[in-house]
Amino acid sequence: MAAKSKWLALGLIMTLLLTLISACSSGNGEPKPTKEASSQPEPTSQPSEEPAKAEPVEITWWNFPSYQTLDGEVGKYEKEIIKAFNEKHPEIKVKLEMITFDGGPQKLNVAIATNSAPDVIYDAPGRIIDWGKKELLAPLDDMITSEVRGDISPALWKQSMVGDKTYMYPINTAPFMMAVNKTVFEKIGKLDLLPLDRPDRTWTFEEYKLALQAVKENAPDVIPSGFFAKSQAGDQGTRAYLANLGVSRFLNEDNSAVAINTDEAAAALDWIVQAQKDKLVVGGSSSLAAGDVNDLFLQGKLAFTINYSAVLKAQNVPNKKAEFEEVLLPFPTLDGSPPKLEPYLGGMAIFNNGNDAKIAAAKKLIDFIANDPEWGRKNLIQTGGLSARSSITGLYDDAEYEYAELARQFITDPPTIADGFAEIRTFWFPELQRALLGAVSGKEALDAFAAKANEAIGKAKAQS
Known part of the structure; x- marks a missing residue:
């Protein structure tokens, strides 16, 4: 036991000596100070700093009535979006301004011309792509994930891009088509004239004419169908209507030339002119806008409207002045072949106003509206549209x-993606008006439109 204790004591002494030698050794021969003797805290490899506060920024959001109203108040739902957005981004102030489909386009043109464009807008490709081609917008590619890129069809991306740059973030979509007052056909006992028993609901021009005649004969207080040619709004309805009745296309496959000036489409336009006289189509359509015709439909005074979609169906709920059930139908075609429907596509774009902070803030707003786990789905449903994804x-x-x-x-x-489309559409309704007023034949009107539109396409291509 004594020997064992002796060796233990010797071991302790050696350990103490080694500790002292280690503690005293330093580059200048001086002992290192202990923590208590040091007057400065020891530095760490990653100094702790408070995260930098986000700088406050204000952006303006101009919005057409893209969402269904809350309590009948235009813009109220958008204010709810902004409130929820500010819970996550209190540093970004969003100034909302609601614009109408009638006066909004002109207001935007004036704002762009005077360098006072909004920072962000919810709109459609017809205007957005034209702004992109004029380099008025900020590209959005850096905010589009590979998941989103692969989840949206090439056809929709084609409407959202100029070359390899994305200028519109696609959010909601729906095919443009017709709608019919189903209740009218139930009341007159002619529901079998509608193609509702077919899964795809496709039908022919002749079947459509029979349905119009049935309304005229059995519901004299209801106008069978509508047409319009007053302003650019809703032009997709008239061009798709004519193109399908004439089994044609508005533009050719590569959008390099007008294709709707065929004999078949011209005959369809001549039929519309005569159908006004026969009281199968609303009279005075040359002076009616798309909204006027849809208002007649919502009042229960029109059996068919030609510019409708699931989006409009939802948004028109508070505007219905009569109780009836409306159902969606594709445009009839001359030979019953599958129709060609133009898609409604809604999305958001950012004007490049030369302020990187505003552009970054606008991207955060777009991302919240489209992709927030709670509000993304809620916002989509409020548009009444289908998802672009x-x-x-x-x-x-x-x-x-x-x-x-x-x-x-x-x-x-x-055709909204065609070069020069913004100018092309300005020639469409004036030529329809000339035909509707009996000044020219359908073929003369469509040929005159083609000549002007083709010139615009060529000019736009030369400038691009």
């Missing part, structure tokens, strides 16, 4: 939305 379906428990999903198979490339 292929993986998001079944948003509504409604037969008409199920049909709208099915009708996406008929969507074709819209």
Whole structure:
């Protein structure tokens, strides 16, 4: 035991000596100070700093009535979006201004011309792509994930891009088509004249004419169908209507020239002119706008309206002045072949006003509106549209939305992506008006439109 204790004591002494030698050794021969003797705290490899506060920024958001109203108040839902957005981004002040489809386009043109464009807007490709071609917008590619890029069809991206740059963030979509007052046909006992028993609801021009005649003969207080040619709004309805009645296209496959000036489409336009006289189409259509015709439909005074979609169906709920059930139908075609439907596509764009902070803030707003786990789905439903993303379906428990999903198979490339489209559309309604007023034949009107539009396409291509 004594020997063991002796060796233990010796071991302790050696350990102490080694500790002292280690503690005293330093580069200058001086002992290192202990923590208590040091007057400065020891530095760490990663100094702790408070995260930099986000700088406050204000952006302006101009919005057409893209969402259904809350309590009948235009803009109230948008204010709810902003309130929820500010809970996550209190540093970004969003100034909302609601604009109308009638006066909004001109107001935007004036704002752009005077360098006072909004920072962000919810709109459609017809205007957005034109602004992109004029380099008025900020590209959005850096905010689009590979998941989102792969989840949206090439056809919709084609409407959102100029070259390899994305200028519109696609959010909601739906095929443009017709709508019919189903209740009228039930009351006159002619529901069998509508193609509702066919899963795809396709039908012919002749079947359509029979349905119009049945309304005229059995519901004299209801106008069978509508048409309009007063302003640019809703032009997609008239061009798709004529193109399908004449089994044609508005522009050719590569959007390099007008294709609707065929004999068949001209005959369809001549039929519309005569149908006004026969009281199968609303009279005075040359002086009616798309909104006027849809208002007649919502009042129960029109059996068919030619510019409708699942989006408009939802947004028109508070505007209905009569109780009736409306259902969606594709445009009839001359030979019953599958129709060609233009897609409605809604999305957001950012004007490049030369302020990087505002552009970054606007991207955060777009991302919140489109992709927030709670508000993304809520916002989509409030538009009344289908998702631009292929993986998001079944948003509504409604037969008409199920049909709208099915009708996406008929969507074709819209002419809105054509070079010079902003100018092309200005020639369309004046030529329709000349035909409707009897000044020229349908063929003369469409040929005159083609000559002007083709010149605009060529000029735009030369400048690009």
